[in-house]
Each structure stands twice: as structure tokens, then as C-alpha cells.
Amino acid sequence: MTADSPNEFTKRFFLTLEQAIRNDLAEGRLAVDRRLPSERELAERYRTTRITLREALSHLEMDGLIYRENRRGWFSAGPRLIYNPLWRTDFLRMTREQNRRASTELVEAVSAVAPDTICKLLKQPTGTEFWRIRRRRRVDGRLVVFVEHYLNKAVFPDILQQDLTSSLTSLYRERYAIEYGEVSFEINPIALSGMPAAELHSSDGTSGLQIVRVNSDQRGRLLDCDVEYWRHDAVSIRIDTRDHLQS
Known part of the structure; x- marks a missing residue:
């Protein structure tokens, strides 16, 4: 041999x-x-x-x-959280329905000029200021996603005075009588870096997934844009048209 x-x-x-x-x-x-x-x-x-x-x-x-x-x-790593863009549900409810435990930590809530790409998605002139809310979220105690929310200031004039660790979906509904209408998604693999990497306690270059979501209300008015930075091993994107849209 x-x-x-x-x-x-x-x-x-x-x-x-x-x-x-x-x-x-x-x-x-x-x-x-x-x-x-x-x-x-x-x-x-x-x-x-x-x-x-x-x-x-x-x-x-x-x-x-x-x-x-x-x-x-x-x-x-444990099991991945299932994320179906067809579900009309918030992060806390989505997590709870999978028998997981979720929490949200507020990082920042300010008025800020949005990047040109965000202004374009929300059909506003370059240099427009939005409410910028930055949060990081845990599943079963583990940091899994860092989110930047850009909100239309005219629609949500006093939102920075609200509890921003709770569900924005529920806050929209209960305080502003707003329900989500059309939603668009863009999903891309990325290398985490800068603030998203730091907030997720990961090294620059760690594999991640970026989900950009633009939300309109029930009348078609553009509301906000969410930019989510996920650790790649924490989420599974699954789309099944047999699933019913959840309110």
C-alpha cells in the first residue's frame, strides 16, 4: 500500500x-x-x-x-430565524411565532440627512432629512440584525418621543392609524463593516445579508425605508406563495 x-x-x-x-x-x-x-x-x-x-x-x-x-x-449558531417577505408581521411577532425570544435595543434616534440612495427610494430630493432610527435586535439573546430606519418626518412628527424598542408596525397602527400597504424588498449578500459590524460585535468582513425594504401605507403613501444588516447564519429567507399574508 x-x-x-x-x-x-x-x-x-x-x-x-x-x-x-x-x-x-x-x-x-x-x-x-x-x-x-x-x-x-x-x-x-x-x-x-x-x-x-x-x-x-x-x-x-x-x-x-x-x-x-x-x-x-x-x-x-443554533437554528436560523425564518424570514418570509410575504408575511405582513413585525419582528417580535415573527420571532414569537417560531417559539423564539426577541429583544430590541435602541442605538440612535435623530433627525439626519439620508443617503442619496434612500432619498431616491423614498422619492425625495437629495439632502432630505428623515427621522433616522438605528436599532439592534437579538434572538434568544444573540445579536442577529442591525437596522437603520428612515421615516418620513411629516407622517411621524412626534415618533422620537415614543418607545422605539417596541414594534414600529404596532406603533404605526396604534398611534397613527397607519397600516402597511405595498412593500418592496431588495436582498443582497454583503461583507459587514463599519457600524453594522461593530453593533453586531463582528469583525469587518464577516459575511452578512442586507435587506432593503421600502414601505407604503394603505393609501400608497411612502412611509419609510428599512435597511437591515443580518449575520448570514442567523436568518433563512423563505418565500412560499401559499402562505397567507399576515396582518
Whole structure:
């Protein structure tokens, strides 16, 4: 029998290492409260080097099985949140209906000039000021999405005085008698960077998903534009036309 070449041996060892970590994750032997041991402990456990270990962990991160937070280490990702753009429901309700726990943290609420792309989407002149509300959201305690909301100031003159950690959909309905009408979506894979990356405690370059949503009310008036920055492993976009639109 011919012995493996050094390169073949390295490849076989790496595949064995990666599969061992996958198995330990699947069987619940690796993470305690979703946190993985330190890289040093993992390298000792699997009898490998930190360099080889990090490459294996990076593969598992790309597959959405684990994720990393700056200065906190590695965590098992858990199930993705299902996001169907056809559902007319808010984040809190969507999460609750999947037996998950959601929370929202307000980062900023100010009057600000919107980027030219946002002005164009909302059919306003370049340089128009909107209410800019920035929030980050957790599912089961994990940071999963950073959102920038740009709201028409004429439609929502006093919204900054409201509880902005609650559902904007419910706030629109209860305070302003506004229901969503037509909605448009654009979904693109991105590399998280800058403020979205920092607010999600991820490194610049981490894989993400950007969802841009433009909302109109029941009379066709443009209301707002939401720009969502998701960690790629936290969400699954699923569209099924058999689903009923939810109010």
C-alpha cells in the first residue's frame, strides 16, 4: 500500500478534524450555553495547532454552524430565524411565532440627512432629512440584525418621543392609524463593516445579508425605508406563495 504524501495526509487530517467538530456540535458535546471552549482548549482537545483549528472553525462559520463575537469567542449558531417577505408581521411577532425570544435595543434616534440612495427610494430630493432610527435586535439573546430606519418626518412628527424598542408596525397602527400597504424588498449578500459590524460585535468582513425594504401605507403613501444588516447564519429567507399574508 502506498503511503499518503504529506499534502494528502494534511488534507485527510483536516477533513477528519472538521468532521469531528461537526459531530461534537451536533451531539451537544462541545458548546456549554452555546459558547465553545477557547481556541487553546479546542486545539488541545483535538490535538492540533491553533492555525489548523482556526481554518476548520472558519469553514464551520461559513456553513453557518458557529459564529464569532469580538472579544467573546466562538458560539454555536443554533437554528436560523425564518424570514418570509410575504408575511405582513413585525419582528417580535415573527420571532414569537417560531417559539423564539426577541429583544430590541435602541442605538440612535435623530433627525439626519439620508443617503442619496434612500432619498431616491423614498422619492425625495437629495439632502432630505428623515427621522433616522438605528436599532439592534437579538434572538434568544444573540445579536442577529442591525437596522437603520428612515421615516418620513411629516407622517411621524412626534415618533422620537415614543418607545422605539417596541414594534414600529404596532406603533404605526396604534398611534397613527397607519397600516402597511405595498412593500418592496431588495436582498443582497454583503461583507459587514463599519457600524453594522461593530453593533453586531463582528469583525469587518464577516459575511452578512442586507435587506432593503421600502414601505407604503394603505393609501400608497411612502412611509419609510428599512435597511437591515443580518449575520448570514442567523436568518433563512423563505418565500412560499401559499402562505397567507399576515396582518
